[in-house]
Amino acid sequence: MSTLLQIEGLTVRHGQLVALRDVSLTVDPGQVVAVIGANGAGKSTLLETVAGLLPAERGRVLLYGGKDVDGTDVTRLPAHRRLRAGIALVPEGRRLFPSLTVRENLLTGQYRKRPGPWDLPAAFELFPWLPERANQRASALSGGEQQAVALARALLGNPRVLLLDELSLGLAPVVIAAVYRTLPRIVAQGTAVLLVEQDVSLALRSADHVHCLLEGRIQLSGAPAALTAEEIEAAYFGVLRGAS
Amino acid sequence: MIWVDAILQGVLAGGLYALFACGLSLMFGVMRIVNLAHGDFAVLAAFLAYSLISTTGVNLLWAAVLTVPVFAVFGYLVQRGLLNRAMNGGALPPLLATFGLSVLIQNSLLQGYTADSRALSPGRIGTASLQISSQISLSYLELLILGLAVLVLGGLEFYLSRGRTGRMLRAASDDPQAAGLVGGDPRHLYGIATALAFGTLALAGLLFAARSSVSPSSGPSELLFGFEAVVIGGLGSLWGTLLGGIALGVAQNVAGQANPAYTLLAGHLLFLLVLILRPEGLLPRRRLA
Numbered sequence: 001m002s003t004l005l006q007i008e009g010l011t012v013r014h015g016q017l018v019a020l021r022d023v024s025l026t027v028d029p030g031q032v033v034a035v036i037g038a039n040g041a042g043k044s045t046l047l048e049t050v051a052g053l054l055p056a057e058r059g060r061v062l063l064y065g066g067k068d069v070d071g072t073d074v075t076r077l078p079a080h081r082r083l084r085a086g087i088a089l090v091p092e093g094r095r096l097f098p099s100l101t102v103r104e105n106l107l108t109g110q111y112r113k114r115p116g117p118w119d120l121p122a123a124f125e126l127f128p129w130l131p132e133r134a135n136q137r138a139s140a141l142s143g144g145e146q147q148a149v150a151l152a153r154a155l156l157g158n159p160r161v162l163l164l165d166e167l168s169l170g171l172a173p174v175v176i177a178a179v180y181r182t183l184p185r186i187v188a189q190g191t192a193v194l195l196v197e198q199d200v201s202l203a204l205r206s207a208d209h210v211h212c213l214l215e216g217r218i219q220l221s222g223a224p225a226a227l228t229a230e231e232i233e234a235a236y237f238g239v240l241r242g243a244s
Numbered sequence: 245m246i247w248v249d250a251i252l253q254g255v256l257a258g259g260l261y262a263l264f265a266c267g268l269s270l271m272f273g274v275m276r277i278v279n280l281a282h283g284d285f286a287v288l289a290a291f292l293a294y295s296l297i298s299t300t301g302v303n304l305l306w307a308a309v310l311t312v313p314v315f316a317v318f319g320y321l322v323q324r325g326l327l328n329r330a331m332n333g334g335a336l337p338p339l340l341a342t343f344g345l346s347v348l349i350q351n352s353l354l355q356g357y358t359a360d361s362r363a364l365s366p367g368r369i370g371t372a373s374l375q376i377s378s379q380i381s382l383s384y385l386e387l388l389i390l391g392l393a394v395l396v397l398g399g400l401e402f403y404l405s406r407g408r409t410g411r412m413l414r415a416a417s418d419d420p421q422a423a424g425l426v427g428g429d430p431r432h433l434y435g436i437a438t439a440l441a442f443g444t445l446a447l448a449g450l451l452f453a454a455r456s457s458v459s460p461s462s463g464p465s466e467l468l469f470g471f472e473a474v475v476i477g478g479l480g481s482l483w484g485t486l487l488g489g490i491a492l493g494v495a496q497n498v499a500g501q502a503n504p505a506y507t508l509l510a511g512h513l514l515f516l517l518v519l520i521l522r523p524e525g526l527l528p529r530r531r532l533a
Contacts, residue, residue: 053421053424078424079421080423080424080425080427080429083424083425083426084427095421095422097414097422098418099417099418100414100415100418104411104415105415107408107411108412108426109426111408111411111412112426112427153426157426157427
């Protein structure tokens with residue numbers, strides 16, 4: 001299968017700090033790719049750069065699709081143009097619009113939507129409790145409910161690539177499981193998912209391919225089944241057990 | 245009976261305050277920009293309409309039909325070309341930029357039109373009135389202005405609460421970066437908010453000049469009434485702004501009935517009272533949970 005999203009030699013700097021160094025990875029259609037790593041490894045920076053919130057110092061973000069053999073270079077596009085190209089981010093902290101109702105939050109996701117299978121009824125089917133909360137203010141929802149609304153809002157734009165930043169952050173395990181259970185249905189509609197996750201076992205269970213970031217570099221890559229716990233631990237912490 | 249009349253006249257005057265102030269409320273609500281040149285832009289619109297009428301001979305209605313859309317486009321350009329850039333530097337640069345515009349407009353108008361005040365003739369409607377009793381008569385022009393104000397504020401409220409773009413304006417007001425993540429360009433959305441504000445302030449400027457008169461230096465005092473209407477009504481609420489404008493108008497007219505010297509003072513006192521007793525305004529925006 002051909003590549004959908006290609007990240008090539010991405011380097012991102014926060015002032016003096018180099019947050020990402022020469023990161024390259026690809027995401028294929030219908031694939032779930034997870035990026036794991038400790039706090040400050042550059043996971044969120046990676047997604048924010050791909051979504052267009054942060055500028056890249058070097059490297060390219062390319063989006064392929066349909067007859068677009070050479071790919072569209074979206075590296076210099078602002079966030080709202082990337083969304084129209086098919087990249088949607090569910091940001092860390094969810095970032096719902098607090099003064100809008102749940103329904104209004106969802107409708108903002110359709111503001112510049114692309115053609116595709118996701119509409120309001122489809123979102124209501126994915127999260128059956130949504131309709132009865134639709135007229136409440138988004139800020140009145142629990143964390144897990146807000147996360148679901150943020151996910152649905154991004155889906156309503158019918159993205160080709162969905163970027164998920166720490167879906168599990170601050171949520172109870174049962175809620176996390178419920179949110180993650182929706183992933184296969186999202187991918188089944190042809191959307192590719194690039195997610196970052198601090199919860200390593202969760203990432204390994206959900207992803208087809210995993211990259212481990214350490215201090216802004218990709219330290220380890222592979223299919224979850226092909227990686228041993230020791231390899232992942234070494235890449236995650238940057239030390240080998242018993243080596244010191 | 246004269247008190248009833250004073251109250252009714254106050255309500256009528258309040259409509260225009262509200263129409264003028266809703267743009268201030270909108271720009272502050274969406275972008276947190278306080279437009280210090282709001283009054284001067286309204287005066288500029290009135291003077292441009294004056295020139296248009298005196299050179300081409302069109303009536304006030306046609307002047308408004310031409311001026312309002314031109315000012316809306318002008319507002320969009322001011323936002324995209326100037327205020328968006330100023331906003332990158334924090335809250336202070338836009339304040340300074342609009343203060344600069346205020347000085348620029350006042351002095352250009354002084355240069356171009358002298359310090360004389362000008363009025364726009366509304367035609368026959370300007371002198372006709374609805375006789376309710378021997379002591380109460382309501383000017384058709386003022387009734388029309390109040391009707392227009394209700395219509396414009398109602399339309400804006402509907403646009404913001406139901407419209408696709410209106411919803412995005414509220415979203416951008418909450419979180420501009422997140423609005424970008426759902427495909428809305430904050431710079432464009434801000435431009436639309438300012439376009440709406442400029443359209444309404446141009447209409448208000450023409451009506452100020454039709455109801456009484458404007459001079460190149462009358463912008464800042466109009467701005468003060470606008471601020472007071474917005475704050476009395478409650479920041480960010482358009483119906484609140486209408487209520488605030490009417491409260492201001494009624495306070496001024498009732499006090500003016502007692503003693504004309506107290507007209508303006510009563511309005512300012514009401515403003516201070518609201519600030520002390522009910523700082524969120526009479527009809528604040530629905531509380532965020």
